[in-house]
Amino acid sequence: MHELAITQSLFDIVLQHAVQAKAKKVKSVNLVVGEMTGVVADSVQFYLELLSKDTIASGMKANIKMSPMQAKCKACGQGFITKEMQWECPACGGVNLEITGGKELFVESIEVE
Amino acid sequence: MEIKVLKNIMGVNDQVAAKNREMLLWSKVFTINIMASPGAGKTSTVLKTIKALKGIKVGVIEGDISSTIDAETVAKTGVPVVQINTGGECHLDANMIQNALNNMPLDEINVLMIENVGNLVCPADFKLGESLKVLIASVPEGDDKPYKYPGMFTAVDVIILNKIDLLPYVKFNMAAFTRAVKGINGKAVIFCISCTTGEGVNAWARWLKKQIKGT
Numbered sequence: 001m002h003e004l005a006i007t008q009s010l011f012d013i014v015l016q017h018a019v020q021a022k023a024k025k026v027k028s029v030n031l032v033v034g035e036m037t038g039v040v041a042d043s044v045q046f047y048l049e050l051l052s053k054d055t056i057a058s059g060m061k062a063n064i065k066m067s068p069m070q071a072k073c074k075a076c077g078q079g080f081i082t083k084e085m086q087w088e089c090p091a092c093g094g095v096n097l098e099i100t101g102g103k104e105l106f107v108e109s110i111e112v113e
Numbered sequence: 114m115e116i117k118v119l120k121n122i123m124g125v126n127d128q129v130a131a132k133n134r135e136m137l138l139w140s141k142v143f144t145i146n147i148m149a150s151p152g153a154g155k156t157s158t159v160l161k162t163i164k165a166l167k168g169i170k171v172g173v174i175e176g177d178i179s180s181t182i183d184a185e186t187v188a189k190t191g192v193p194v195v196q197i198n199t200g201g202e203c204h205l206d207a208n209m210i211q212n213a214l215n216n217m218p219l220d221e222i223n224v225l226m227i228e229n230v231g232n233l234v235c236p237a238d239f240k241l242g243e244s245l246k247v248l249i250a251s252v253p254e255g256d257d258k259p260y261k262y263p264g265m266f267t268a269v270d271v272i273i274l275n276k277i278d279l280l281p282y283v284k285f286n287m288a289a290f291t292r293a294v295k296g297i298n299g300k301a302v303i304f305c306i307s308c309t310t311g312e313g314v315n316a317w318a319r320w321l322k323k324q325i326k327g328t
């Protein structure tokens with residue numbers, strides 16, 4: 001449900017950078033979204049269509065790169081992608097982890113004309 | 114043509130949150146962002162905490178999609194309350210708090226408790242300007258919640274497990290819950306309480322008082 005607020009924020013960033021670059025049209029935005037943020041890609045696209053209507057970004061697409069939940073074992077230093085219901089180091093079985101990925105939420109780049 | 118942007122989408126909210134934090138610290142107000150699923154016992158915990166913090170002046174911001182039920186309940190204790198109705202938004206954001214702070218007598222309070230909208234997903238992403246993030250989990254929700262909402266469970270400083278009076282009646286594996294929480298959030302402090310029997314509330318309040326004094 002927080003996709004509207006998030007899409008509004010990212011759309012503001014997109015327009016700001018498009019205007020700065022004196023772009024005539026915005027074709028797409030490349031986003032990196034961490035799995036742990038709970039952001040739903042389809043909803044972002046849906047709101048983007050609403051928000052971009054009658055702007056230079058009308059009809060723009062969102063290319064979303066999902067970033068999985070990743071961890072590093074505090075015992076042996078092994079990095080890995082976590083599995084559902086299984087937060088254990090695949091190398092040593094350690095359960096104390098440092099979260100190293102999955103919380104990203106940023107605009108990587110935009111494609112303009 | 115591709116233009117590199119590399120900008121955090123939450124940047125604008127984070128900036129407003131930083132302003133709120135500055136204002137709250139300047140007013141010497143210790144602020145707690147309380148998050149939980151609906152029905153976990155946020156308002157009950159707020160009420161119990163106000164009582165246990167006697168001598169410390171508390172203010173409360175109530176966040177709900179609609180209604181003023183919680184604000185009215187809290188106002189009966191005599192503390193200043195501001196209700197935010199988000200009108201559909203599933204979380205509080207820094208902007209809403211900035212507006213609410215204009216109606217909160219900051220010079221008359223030492224602690225501000227912000228009761229977020231009942232939701233284990235969205236509030237984790239929105240900083241408000243708080244000193245402490247608290248998650249209230251409850252026994253009937255089950256011990257698997259850390260696995261289902263890792264974003265929330267890793268975002269918080271404190272996890273209060275409420276409704277422990279129900280442990281004899283509900284299948285809840287305390288060791289599994291603690292292991293999951295500690296595994297991904299080593300810094301989190303866990304308190305087990307029951308707002309019904311009052312068990313554990315004083316331990317939480319004692320710890321909280323220390324944090325408030327430390328600021």
